[in-house]
Amino acid sequence: MSEQRSPGFDTLLIHAGARPDPATGARQIPIYQTTSYVFRDADHAAALFNLQEVGYIYSRLTNPTVAALQERMAALEGGQGAVCCSSGHAAQIMALFPLMGPGKNVVSSTRLYGGTVTQFSQTIKRFGWSAKFVDTDDLDAVKAAIDDDTRAIFCESIANPGGYVTDLDAMAKIADAAGIPLIVDNTTATPYLCRPIEHGATLVVHSMTKYLTGNGTVTGGCIVDSGKFDWSASDKFPSLSQPEPAYHGLKFHETFGPLAFTFHGIAIGLRDLGMTLNPQAAHYTLMGIETLSLRMQRHVENAEKVAKWLEDDPRVDFVTYAGLESSPYKAVADRICPKGASSLFTFGLKGGYEACVKLVDSVDIFSHVANLGDTRSLIIHSASTTHRQLTPEQQEAAGAAPNVVRLSIGIEDADDLIADLDQALAKATA
Known part of the structure; x- marks a missing residue:
């Protein structure tokens, strides 16, 4: 028996996350314009709320149209899972949210979109976080900026506005040596031109508003998790490695393994931050991705x-x-x-x-x-x-x-x- 062939990138653009609707046979992914979902019974509802079973509860958390887009994005970037949200800026906050805490910092490229520089230099201070901006062409400066409170390195694969390309392999080596994740904004490159996980990135964020949708109609963001980072290797990431009080002491990394970040992004991030992507925006984005x-x-x-x-x-x-x-x-x-x-x-x-x-x-x-x-x-x-x-x-x-x-x-x-x-x-x- 011949080994089953893995789908090529252009096939994934159209088919990843897409299946005929089981109720109607509709070939295109429907827009599930609903706030909530009927539980089979009380035990089913309890299992969903306890994260013991995967399913749909409320569209702030999970929605079938958005779920299809998440599956497609994970496939295109070669990740384990993905969380979609309302915008690229929302994706950046949600990427940092499980990693950071008061007094913690992120080492960030100086060559970022102006709105991101403002978000990192001003807005995140309200959470007690901070950013250290460095020229990512200067690898020694990146290394020097990392301290005991650094929880991530953040850069763009292709910088906005200048179009400068970051040496992701070199950045990943620095992040690995420091025991912290590398977060790469891949908006400008898209997974067609660059797959940051293949160069050592831990997390990939997107403003899907841009090339992925491609038609200037809706905003959307996404975080793709490589599933390769060991969140329990140190005590730096307690949100993922330590007991979560809201889920009766569940440990996300111990329980969900390579999908720990993805489950946390939905069960905690979307639940409490509420940066939800609406299903119609997800539908437009899915359509755009088909021709990426x-x-x-x-x-x-x-x-x-x-x-x-x-x-x-x-x-x-x-x-x-x-x-x-x-x-x-x-x-x-x-x-x-x-x-x-x-x-x-x-x-x-x-x-x-x-x-x-x-x-x-x-x-x-x-x-x-x-x-x-x-x-x-x-x-x-x-x-x-x-x-x-x-x-x-x-x-x-x-x-x-x-x-x-x-x-x-x-x-x-x-x-x-x-x-x-x-x-x-x-x-x-x-």
Whole structure:
């Protein structure tokens, strides 16, 4: 008997988590628009609430449409389980929630989306947590930032806004040596271009709002658990290794093994934080994921063409796209993201802040919006918008200086995109 073949990535995009509806035979995953579920009897209800049986209780915790998406995301990232939630920012908090406590810190890349920098530098202080921001290109600085209270390292596989690629293998070695998890935001790369777990990541987070959904319709977040971290190896993670009072002393890692983080994310995280993904948003995201490979191929193809054109334009100071031969990140990009460096990058415009503002006001095809990963090409001046709350030093470190414009290249005709940028640059630098 021949060994059963494992499904390929493009097959998982369509079939992972998807089964014909047992009641109707519907081939597409239904939208289970319901708040609650009827128990078979009192014993069934008790078993569900005690985590002795897996099933549906209340849609803040579990929902069949959302569950299908969670199964698909885990399959695509090569993880043991996944928890979906209301947004990418919700996913970041939920990823940290079982790990952190008052006085604990996370070592974080300086090259993060501006909203994440604000969340980590300001908002998490209200929980008694803190973040240490370091340049993740400087591995010695990452090591030096870790102390006895550090509970995770956080970075992006491809950084927003600059498109810089992180050496995940090197980061994972540092995290392993310190006995802490590596959390990787894989939003910009998607699992089509990069699978961080294969490079040693413990947890992978996504803003599914972006490339995964791909159509700019709904927000959503996800945490994928590799299932490979030993939460009981030290006393650093009591939420997962020690008795949980809310479940009569149950120990998540002892009870659920490689699914400990996933079960905690649902039974504690979604139960108490309530960052629930609604089933209609899950449905839109499932539909978007079906075409992820096809879209990412065009995103990369277009980005390479537009970036090369911009690099040769005398009105442009620099282009940060890691797929360019001139990029200092080209070698690591080829290793971490062998199918391409996604379609998010920045470029510096001669004329500075005012020229950047005029440029975004002059485009026709590009949409001036605070999003990325859409089928449509998008443009934004980060220093005056997404990174506006940061200090000038933080903006510079994040790759969002005043003379920098961020592009998210869509799947339109690349020559049309170049023509649009050409006419807008003419107006901006006149």
